[in-house]
Ligand SMILES: Nc1ncnc2c1ncn2[C@@H]1O[C@H](COP(=O)(O)OP(=O)(O)OP(=O)(O)O)[C@@H](O)[C@H]1O
């Protein structure tokens with residue numbers, strides 16, 4: 001099993017964001033759906049230890065998540081957050097930084113292509129990208145770390161239909177061409193069915 005959550009609880013601001021939440025997430029593609037505020041982003045942050053649960057247990061590949069060193073874990077389990085957060089500079093400098101952190105060689109063109117961006121994006125200033133372009137640059141940055149698991153938080157929320165279709169095609173291709181696993185949050189049940197081998201519904 002890729003991830004297993006047993007009776008997980010997490011409190012924020014004096015109330016439970018997650019309460020006795022249990023789910024098993026196998027390898028492959030799992031889509032997480034649920035209403036706004038259900039705790040979907042919080043769940044993804046738990047999976048690469050950007051947050052730790054207050055109650056219950058989380059396992060990654062059969063080992064307690066707490067046994068993994070957070071930085072090492074994040075190189076293997078990479079989060080593409082809901083809101084783009086690139087470092088100042090070019091797309092290429094962002095990819096280089098990520099690859100260096102992960103100790104991976106970087107092929108800029110190949111990485112851009114895997115995220116559905118053409119090579120001209122390498123030299124683009126991230127401050128001058130549209131939000132949709134930033135989302136794809138964030139995906140490229142995550143891929144530069146050659147993760148085993150990608151956590152995607154609403155990866156197409158800022159995109160029009162054409163760009164959304166392109167990102168969905170990219171994700172489908174990534175899955176065909178590598179043994180990358182995806183855990184994907186979507187507010188769109190149709191997208192969840194298109195991209196997920198299975199769909200997990202989070203209660204409100
Ligand atoms: N640091 C915090 N302090 C207080 N409340 C928080 C904090 N972080 C998250 N929350 C609350 O936890 C709940 C779950 O937040 P989360 O971002 O996980 O929801 P979500 O399912 O991703 O929602 P959306 O679909 O809007 O992105 C929300 O009610 C949110 O207000």
Ligand SMILES: [Mg+2]
Nearest residue numbers: 040041042082
């Ligand atoms: Mg969210």
